[in-house]
Each structure stands twice: as C-alpha cells, then as structure tokens.
Amino acid sequence: MGRAGAFLPVALFLGLAIVMWRGLYLDSKELPSMLIDKPMPSFAKVTVDELPVDNAALPNEPFLLNVWGSYCLPCLVEHPTFMRLSESGTIPIVGVNYRDQRELALNWLEDNGNPYAFSILDESGRFGIDLGVYGAPETYLVDSEGVIRYRHVSVLDETVWREVFEPAIAELRAEEAQ
Amino acid sequence: MSICAFNRVLVAIVPLALMLLLSLSAEIAQGQVDTFEFDTPEQQQRFRRLSDEFRCPMCQNTSLSGSTGGVAEDLRREVHRMIVEGLTDAEIEQFMFERYGDFIFYKPRLTRETLLLWFGPLLFLGLGGFVVVRIWRNAQNNAPEIGELDDAEQRRLERLAAETTRLKDRS
Numbered sequence: 001m002g003r004a005g006a007f008l009p010v011a012l013f014l015g016l017a018i019v020m021w022r023g024l025y026l027d028s029k030e031l032p033s034m035l036i037d038k039p040m041p042s043f044a045k046v047t048v049d050e051l052p053v054d055n056a057a058l059p060n061e062p063f064l065l066n067v068w069g070s071y072c073l074p075c076l077v078e079h080p081t082f083m084r085l086s087e088s089g090t091i092p093i094v095g096v097n098y099r100d101q102r103e104l105a106l107n108w109l110e111d112n113g114n115p116y117a118f119s120i121l122d123e124s125g126r127f128g129i130d131l132g133v134y135g136a137p138e139t140y141l142v143d144s145e146g147v148i149r150y151r152h153v154s155v156l157d158e159t160v161w162r163e164v165f166e167p168a169i170a171e172l173r174a175e176e177a178q
Numbered sequence: 179m180s181i182c183a184f185n186r187v188l189v190a191i192v193p194l195a196l197m198l199l200l201s202l203s204a205e206i207a208q209g210q211v212d213t214f215e216f217d218t219p220e221q222q223q224r225f226r227r228l229s230d231e232f233r234c235p236m237c238q239n240t241s242l243s244g245s246t247g248g249v250a251e252d253l254r255r256e257v258h259r260m261i262v263e264g265l266t267d268a269e270i271e272q273f274m275f276e277r278y279g280d281f282i283f284y285k286p287r288l289t290r291e292t293l294l295l296w297f298g299p300l301l302f303l304g305l306g307g308f309v310v311v312r313i314w315r316n317a318q319n320n321a322p323e324i325g326e327l328d329d330a331e332q333r334r335l336e337r338l339a340a341e342t343t344r345l346k347d348r349s
Contacts, residue, residue, distance in 0.1 A: 006311075008311075012305070029280075031235070031281050032278070032279065033278060033279075034275075034277055034278065034279045035277075046224065099248050099252075123248065124252070125248060125251075126248070126256075128252070129249075129252055129253065129256060129259065129277060131277075132235075132277040132278055132279075133249065134235035134236045134249045134278075135236045135247070135248065135249060173216040
C-alpha cells in the first residue's frame with residue numbers, strides 16, 4: 001500500500017465520524033414541507049363560528065397559519081406568543097382547527113383567548129392532509145399572494161419567534177415592498 | 179408430581195407462554211382494525227399493501243396500517259376513498275408524494291436525492307471488499323519464503339536443537 005493508501009482508513013474514519021456526528025444533532029421530526037413556494041391549497045370550509053370561508057378570505061399581506069386543537073398541549077404553550085402578536089397587531093394569524101370538535105374548540109378559545117382572525121374548521125383533518133400537516137401544532141408563514149414560504153413544526157415560542165419568524169417576516173416584507 | 183418436577187415443567191412452560199403472549203401482542207400491534215368496505219377483494223388487498231407501504235408521518239417508524247396516530251387514520255381513509263374511486267396505485271402514490279414528500283414512502287423513489295440512500299450500502303460494501311482484497315494481496319506478497327537450508331544453516335539448527343535439549347534435561 002502506498003503512502004496515500006496508509007491515510008485512507010483515517011480519512012474514511014474522519015468522514016464517517018463527521019457524518020454521524022452531524023446526524024446526532026439532526027432533528028428527524030423537522031421534515032421539509034412539500035408546499036414551500038406553492039400556493040395554499042384551495043379550500044371552501046366554515047370557520048369554528050360556522051361562517052363560510054375560502055381562499056379569498058385570507059389576508060392580503062403576509063400572515064401566519066397556525067394549526068391547533070383544543071386537545072393539543074403544546075398549542076397551549078405557544079398560545080401566549082400568538083396572543084401577544086395579535087394584541088400588538090404584529091402580523092395577522094389564521095387558525096386551522098385540526099381534528100377537533102367545534103364545541104371544544106370554542107370553549108378553548110373562550111378560556112385562553114382568541115388570537116386568530118378566523119379559524120378554519122377541519123374536523124375531518126382533510127384540509128390538514130392537503131397542507132401536509134402531521135400533527136398540531138404547526139405554523140406556516142404565507143405571503144400576500146397566498147404562497148407558503150416557511151413551515152415550523154411544533155411549538156412556536158418567543159425564542160422561535162425571535163430567531164426564526166421575526167427575521168423571515170422582515171425579509172418577506174422587504175421583498176414585497178420592492 | 180414432586181416439587182422438583184413441577185419446577186422443571188414451569189421452567190419449560192413460562193418462556194413458551196411469554197413468547198406466545200409477545201407474538202400475540204405483536205399481532206395486535208400489527209394492524210389497526212379497518213371497518214372500510216370494498217367492492218372487490220382485490221381492492222381490499224391493494225388497501226392492505228398500500229397502507230403497509232406508506233409511513234405514518236407523525237410516528238415515523240410505523241406504517242399507516244400499524245399506526246394509531248390521527249393523521250394515519252385520516253390517510254388510511256383517503257387511501258380507501260381513492261381505491262374505491264378507481265385511482266391507480268401510481269396516482270395514489272403521487273397524491274401522497276405531493277403532500278408528504280419522499281418521507282411517506284417506506285420504499286423511497288429513485289431520484290437524485292435518494293440515490294445515496296439506495297446505493298450507499300452498495301458503495302460501502304464495495305469499499306469494504308476493496309480493503310479486504312488489498313489486505314489479502316499484501317499478506318500474500320509479504321509471506322516469508324520457505325526454502326531449503328544450506329549446510330551452514332543446517333548445522334546451526336542442529337546445534338541449537340542440541341543445546342535446547344541439554345538445557346531442558348538439566349532443569
């Protein structure tokens with residue numbers, strides 16, 4: 001074996017070690033959404049207040065689409081952040097009430113406050129499938145054209161807001177202002 | 179029956195019973211009970227096969243058929259609907275792919291991104307084989323040659339052997 005050959009096992013080991021080291025810190029739950037840069041799936045549903053709603057009702061500015069349910073404990077954890085965002089008028093928030101019951105959803109909003117412009121009622125989870133949802137909570141950043149730009153899986157707390165959403169929204173707004 | 183014999187029977191029976199229990203519970207965990215109705219047995223078979231092929235997006239290491247997760251339940255319902263509506267397997271797979279990506283397939287499609295996934299093991303097998311062959315060849319090339327001893331060497335060998343025997347006898 002030549003000189004270079006002698007270093008081959010070391011190089012192989014280092015290569016594998018780097019790949020596996022990285023693997024240790026990858027979040028296997030953080031799956032890429034298939035809908036990034038695609039328009040929001042079309043829907044014609046009712047809200048939790050039983051008002052008819054479709055794509056035309058979506059805000060004409062960047063907004064958050066938050067998938068929630070009254071059964072979902074992590075949703076309760078991120079709720080104060082959405083309440084704060086809604087009270088300060090930072091960004092409109094549209095809810096998707098996912099695999100829930102209308103009565104329970106209404107009670108939950110009554111108890112914890114309602115940060116949503118409206119919440120799309122998706123009792124069957126069928127709209128969730130079109131969105132590629134795999135469980136509440138998930139939060140999407142949608143632009144003013146109704147195109148999905150980003151998806152966050154699990155709790156959106158103040159840290160995630162500060163480190164991920166705030167810069168992403170600023171960038172999106174700057175892009176749209178041009 | 180003496181206590182000792184009874185114990186021996188217990189020792190034989192308990193592991194068997196445990197194994198039976200375990201296999202039964204595995205059986206139960208295998209599939210969610212489906213109450214779906216199909217027009218033909220073929221449709222039902224396709225449903226079984228497809229819901230084994232798709233992975234539950236929420237629970238990650240379970241197929242659609244084995245998962246109790248909410249989204250798996252919804253996706254099973256969708257698979258059933260599409261089969262009854264007469265969609266082909268390819269169309270159903272496309273439906274899943276558009277929403278959940280390659281992740282949904284237990285057997286991912288062959289694309290540029292999944293190339294390493296498919297052929298990575300083969301690559302490592304090749305690498306391993308290459309190393310083994312190299313080691314084997316080196317070992318062959320470096321093997322000491324066994325040749326005849328010349329007279330001087332033969333005499334030295336005999337002298338050493340005699341010396342060894344002498345030392346052994348003394349001790």
